[in-house]
Amino acid sequence: MTICAYVTYADFELDDERDLVPAAWREAGIEGRVERWDDPSADWSAYDAVVVRSVWDYILRREEFLAWARRVASVTKLLNPYAVLESNTDKTYLRDLGVPTVPTHWSSQGLPDWPEYVVKPSVSGGARDTTRTTDRAEAARLAKELEAAGRTPMVQPYLDMVEAEGETSLLYFNGRFSHAVRRSAMLAAGATAADNPRAQLRTPAPDQVELAEKVLTAIPHDLLYARIDLVRLPGGAPAVIELELTEPYLFLTYDPQAPARFATALRELL
Ligand SMILES: Nc1ncnc2c1ncn2[C@@H]1O[C@H](COP(=O)(O)OP(=O)(O)O)[C@@H](O)[C@H]1O
Ligand SMILES: [Mg+2]
Structure with missing residues (x-):
């Protein structure tokens, strides 16, 4: 066996x-x-x-x-x-993805003028050490703190669409689409980590599927699982916020067929 x-x-x-x-x-x-x-x-x-x-x-x-x-x-x-x-395991991979990603400033120096900032370390998960602020000087200070600790800061504009449309996560098993979910904003006022699993099944839009598949095609490895987390930029275009290929929660309980698809994908790769 x-x-x-x-x-x-x-x-x-x-x-x-x-x-x-x-x-x-x-x-x-x-x-x-x-x-x-x-x-x-x-x-x-x-x-x-x-x-x-x-x-x-x-x-x-x-x-x-x-x-x-x-x-x-x-x-x-x-x-x-x-x-x-x-x-x-280090989000600096976002620089080399070759597809639209969330605009990111990778240093504490010379921050762009944005109405609101998100500052996070490039090695993180579950929004750990991730802060939202409207204060540019505060954003620079937080980024500097990360640098001082030997970490790579990521400074991004806060995309408030995550509160309305939410983040869309597309799940692929051995390169085949399985299901997608809508996830709620983790940095919204009053949000807690416990909100994250509160997702719902969602049919991805054609432009989201197109972007997700472009990302997958660019990776020259067999992927048993891939979760592609997408947001929309202010103009409406989809962009990658994160590519989860290490330890993603797979939202398997959201689609009754998903666990079997995951098992089939593993079988194929053995
Ligand atoms: N630029 C951003 N605009 C709005 N929300 C953000 C932004 N960056 C992160 N977030 C929120 O924080 C969460 C965690 O950030 P993410 O980049 O996915 O890192 P990780 O999941 O590895 O902690 C996202 O799911 C999203 O809810
Ligand atoms: Mg994430």
């Missing part, structure tokens, strides 16, 4: 997809075992594939996480592949 690891982290209870996924794998003839990425007793070579999922603490120790990923990739199939994880 084929056996694959579903890789999570110490606070695995927070991942409500960790039972659903192995159950769907079983239907596809794959046994799934939940493992913590930083469990020293795990034998990664025993798996036909090691599937990175809720490794939500890598933000705090990216080098250690990447060293782990390199080790795993040397003994078995790692999904997504190591090269993808290495580039995707």
Whole structure:
């Protein structure tokens, strides 16, 4: 029997997809075992594939996480592949995507004049260390603070469309569209982290599908999972805010067919 690891982290209870996924794998003839990425007793070579999922603490120790990923990739199939994880865990990849992205100023110096700013580190998740401010000097100060800590700041205009239309996340498994969701604004006044999972299934617009597929075509690797997070710029054009190829929540409970599609994609890549 084929056996694959579903890789999570110490606070695995927070991942409500960790039972659903192995159950769907079983239907596809794959046994799934939940493992913590930083469990020293795990034998990664025993798996036909090691599937990175809720490794939500890598933000705090990216080098250690990447060293782990390199080790795993040397003994078995790692999904997504190591090269993808290495580039995707630092949002500087947005510079080289070759598609429209949210305008970003990568330094604390010479900030553009925008009505409102978002300042965030290039290595982050779940809007950690991410601040919204109308004060340009405050934005510069926050960016400088990140630089002083050896991090790369990202300064962006605050896109208030995230409060009306919301962010659209498109899920692809082995390159095939599975489903899409609308996600609510995380930096809206009064929003909390608990709002994030409160998403809803959404049919993506043709221009969003076109952009998402352009992004995927540009990546020369097999991707078991890809979540492409899109917003709209003030003129209405879609733009990538984030490309989630490392540890995305997949919104699998939102579409009854999604877990089976994920399992089929894994089967294809084994
Ligand atoms: N420029 C922006 N305008 C409006 N909202 C933003 C902006 N940047 C980030 N956000 C909000 O913060 C959330 C987290 O930012 P994101 O860039 O996706 O990083 P991560 O999810 O890795 O923390 C987004 O989902 C969005 O709700
Ligand atoms: Mg995000």
